[in-house]
Amino acid sequence: MKTIGKLAQSLNLNVETIRFYEREGLITQPTKPISGYRQYDETIAGQLRFITKAKMLGFTLKEIKSLMSMDNDCAQVELLSRQKLAIIREKISDLQRLEKVIVDMTNTCIQNDDPTYCPIIDSLK
Amino acid sequence: MKTIGKLAQSLNLNVETIRFYEREGLITQPTKPISGYRQYDETIAGQLRFITKAKMLGFTLKEIKSLMSMDNDCAQVELLSRQKLAIIREKISDLQRLEKVIVDMTNTCIQNDDPTYCPIIDSLK
DNA sequence: TTAAACTCCGTACATGAGTACGGAGTCAAT
DNA sequence: ATTGACTCCGTACTCATGTACGGAGTTTAA
Structure with a gap:
């Protein structure tokens, strides 16, 4: 479990980019605790790796969203x-x-x- | 000499696109008469054809501006x-x-x- | 305990190449 | 002379893919 900063660092992504993907509904958001920071697990890291790879193949974020939902x-x-x-x-x-x-x-x-x-x-x- | 609408039509461009190119300084603007509409001559039509062709070759508008100024x-x-x-x-x-x-x-x-x-x-x- | 670093959230800005809108002025045809 | 079409101008919006900013809350390390 990582905070968004650590996650970003480990995936070589920008924190803002992850937040952007959240807003766009590309990744599942960890529920925010009553107080404190959200914790990101390996599932989400996997989703982000998926996005990164699919992007390299030329898929747009919109298409990637489809790809992920057609499972x-x-x-x-x-x-x-x-x-x-x-x-x-x-x-x-x-x-x-x-x-x-x-x-x-x-x-x-x-x-x-x-x-x-x-x-x-x-x-x- | 044509008004912007006729010019756009003859070049198969959108009026708004021509106006956009004017704003971007890609084409020379005919001086506005005290009253009435601006008149576009063949020089400007030529500039617009130049832009269209250069765009097809993959040049960006910025590059096209350079191209035109390096004459x-x-x-x-x-x-x-x-x-x-x-x-x-x-x-x-x-x-x-x-x-x-x-x-x-x-x-x-x-x-x-x-x-x-x-x-x-x-x-x- | 306090300061630095981090996170949260919403909003604004960036890029490139336009497109759309709205109000006011103008022109042409009937 | 009036109506419809056209133009002018400024501003805002579009799309995709993010990046940046600012203020408030939180965590961590000294």
Whole structure:
């Protein structure tokens, strides 16, 4: 059992972030004692680790909330994961298209000595 | 010469968006007549097209403002483009790593019939 | 016992890129 | 001349994901 500060420290999170997740209903709040500080147990630490990992996979907090509430309904979880995968793949191909445009653009710049003209700027006009 | 509404329509932009770009100093504002509406000329339309294209390439409004002010200093423009390129490439490889993790994860789901256990959820714990 | 450090809670601020609203002025068409 | 549409301007709100602040209560260590 830890106070929020110790918990934050052990998970490398900000106290304010944990409080934010509480407000957002992402984690269960330990009941506040009549007097004193709230105590956080391993369950909550686990929830926070879950959030951190899912965030790294690109899930939004909203989606993470869903994930946590669908608990072990594997089909539903799989669906959400596949949707996320589709979005990620779309983003990748968007970025690859972009990459190509910018590469082409910057290449036109290389051999340019004219100080009054920039082909990149020009291509944006 | 057009009023803001016509201009917005012709560029497929929202009036509010143009006004927002004005506030942000991204485009030059036509001087307001003593009475009546401001008139937008082709120069401003060009600036707005520039912004739209640069946005599609992933430049932020802040960067676009820089781009527009460096005008034709090609070396400077090229530098900014290369920086943007590096960021785009980093994003791509981040997403590709993510893609792989999620693919692996969802694959573990496919053969699972146990309704009380989801390997995706499990891997996030 | 007292001061430092911590917690609680509510609220405000930050970012980026806009969108929405409301009242007042203006223009165009009937 | 009046109505409806448009513009102007300032301000507030949106979304996501937090961070910061301030005052009051609590705990802990010297």
